[in-house]
Amino acid sequence: MRRFPEGFLWGCATASYQIEGSPLADGASPSIWHRFSHTPGNVQGGDTGDVACDHYRRWRDDVALMRELGLKAYRFSIAWPRVLPDGTGRVNEAGVAFYDRLVDALLEAGIVPFATLYHWDLPGALQDRGGWANRDVVGWFTEYAGLMFERLGDRVQHWITLNEPWCVAHLGHVAGVHAPGMRDLWAGLRVAHHLLLAHGEAVAAFRASRAGRGRIGITLNLAPQHAATSSQTDRAATDRADAYHNRLFLDPLFKGRYPAVLVQHFGEAWPEVTDEDLAIIRRPIDFLGINYYSRSVVADAPGEGLLGIRHVDTAGARTAMGWEIYPQGLYELLVRLHREYGPLPLYITENGAAFDDRLDASGQVDDAERVDYLHRHFLAARRAIDDGVRLEGYFVWSMLDNFEWALGYSKRFGIVYVDYPSQRRIVKRSGRWYRQVIEANGVPE
Numbered sequence: 482m483r484r485f486p487e488g489f490l491w492g493c494a495t496a497s498y499q500i501e502g503s504p505l506a507d508g509a510s511p512s513i514w515h516r517f518s519h520t521p522g523n524v525q526g527g528d529t530g531d532v533a534c535d536h537y538r539r540w541r542d543d544v545a546l547m548r549e550l551g552l553k554a555y556r557f558s559i560a561w562p563r564v565l566p567d568g569t570g571r572v573n574e575a576g577v578a579f580y581d582r583l584v585d586a587l588l589e590a591g592i593v594p595f596a597t598l599y600h601w602d603l604p605g606a607l608q609d610r611g612g613w614a615n616r617d618v619v620g621w622f623t624e625y626a627g628l629m630f631e632r633l634g635d636r637v638q639h640w641i642t643l644n645e646p647w648c649v650a651h652l653g654h655v656a657g658v659h660a661p662g663m664r665d666l667w668a669g670l671r672v673a674h675h676l677l678l679a680h681g682e683a684v685a686a687f688r689a690s691r692a693g694r695g696r697i698g699i700t701l702n703l704a705p706q707h708a709a710t711s712s713q714t715d716r717a718a719t720d721r722a723d724a725y726h727n728r729l730f731l732d733p734l735f736k737g738r739y740p741a742v743l744v745q746h747f748g749e750a751w752p753e754v755t756d757e758d759l760a761i762i763r764r765p766i767d768f769l770g771i772n773y774y775s776r777s778v779v780a781d782a783p784g785e786g787l788l789g790i791r792h793v794d795t796a797g798a799r800t801a802m803g804w805e806i807y808p809q810g811l812y813e814l815l816v817r818l819h820r821e822y823g824p825l826p827l828y829i830t831e832n833g834a835a836f837d838d839r840l841d842a843s844g845q846v847d848d849a850e851r852v853d854y855l856h857r858h859f860l861a862a863r864r865a866i867d868d869g870v871r872l873e874g875y876f877v878w879s880m881l882d883n884f885e886w887a888l889g890y891s892k893r894f895g896i897v898y899v900d901y902p903s904q905r906r907i908v909k910r911s912g913r914w915y916r917q918v919i920e921a922n923g924v925p926e
């Protein structure tokens with residue numbers, strides 16, 4: 482048995498738009514994802530988050546389910562449009578009350594709440610004013626963050642400013658496959674910078690708030706980039722991929738500068754950055770959240786795509802997302818972060834897998850693949866702790882099957898199956914196994 486440190490926080494993660502449903506209930510306003518999913522052609526099957534897992538109404542039963550699973554912590558996100566329907570100014574008390582009740586129920590169940598301020602559902606009203614591409618968003622986000630610190634900061638001790646800013650900037654503003662569906666490199670790079678500025682100003686607001694006794698961090702989606710061959714061109718291509726996918730956020734946050742290779746590569750599209758900006762961005766944080774799913778293998782491909790690279794297929798098992806199952810990449814990433822950007826506390830704020838889950842004749846889900854996936858990744862994390870990494874918690878993505886963005890409900894990541902027509906929750910084999918892991922605080926070798 483490989484035991485984890487005493488007090489290790491085993492949890493699950495979710496996000497507001499992916500599970501809550503009722504996006505316009507009780508005074509809430511449309512988010513950019515409500516608009517994006519209601520725009521035909523954007524989401525597979527025409528799916529929307531109108532119902533999702535109906536968590537907005539079933540939250541009490543879901544907290545009871547978390548308790549049944551033995552979770553030590555639960556990472557959720559706050560829907561900005563519920564609490565500030567116009568994005569700024571007028572507070573929607575009914576929206577704040579939802580998160581008030583949720584936090585109280587979690588604490589009553591002995592579950593530590595981790596609150597993510599932004600998991601992609603920007604108020605549509607702010608998109609109408611330019612959204613993340615407008616530098617005024619820094620003030621808008623800081624006002625929203627300050628409100629939540631004030632209202633929940635007496636009970637929530639762990640705060641994550643942004644979830645996966647890379648996806649917000651690239652998928653939402655360069656590739657256009659996520660909300661708000663823009664395809665503009667100049668805007669996308671500006672968005673990345675504004676996200677980091679907003680993060681830095683929220684950190685300052687946190688330190689000044691009554692929540693300030695807690696911890697604040699950011700969650701980045703990071704993936705090791707491996708060169709397909711040892712050729713100089715493939716190694717240079719891999720450096721560009723690592724800079725864009727990983728260092729674009731890591732370097733300004735922890736080193737106070739953007740990767741020079743990106744500034745050079747993007748030339749005139751690169752936004753104006755001042756030393757004052759960089760000082761705001763690199764304000765010290767208390768932990769780094771890591772979302773890990775897989776790695777990439779990279780080859781030089783002159784003139785192809787944004788970076789002149791292509792991703793090379795590898796042999797080996799894959800998840801239903803087509804992602805290589807590569808647990809050693811988690812170990813490699815954790816050790817790199819500790820050595821190059823640390824040694825601050827780390828949390829794995831998301832790790833999990835989609836598989837083709839089906840109910841069997843007995844109405845259960847025997848997701849042995851997900852048990853194996855998680856087991857191998859837990860062991861990789863434990864190995865990193867042996868090497869000195871200050872890993873303090875692990876949040877499985879996700880507690881519930883949920884709305885998988887542009888893929889709608891076609892992908893199931895949950896350790897609990899959601900039968901959407903009936904909204905029944907059915908704990909999968911992986912959920913029962915995870916409960917044993919938490920109870921033992923460890924996994925068999």
Ligand SMILES: N#[N+]C[C@@H]1[C@@H](O)[C@H](O)[C@@H](O)[C@@H]2O[C@H]12
Pocket residue numbers: 496499644645702772831878885886894
């Ligand atoms: N895809 N995928 C699953 C999962 C997504 O559902 C989360 O919302 C994101 O934070 C992150 O991309 C990971």
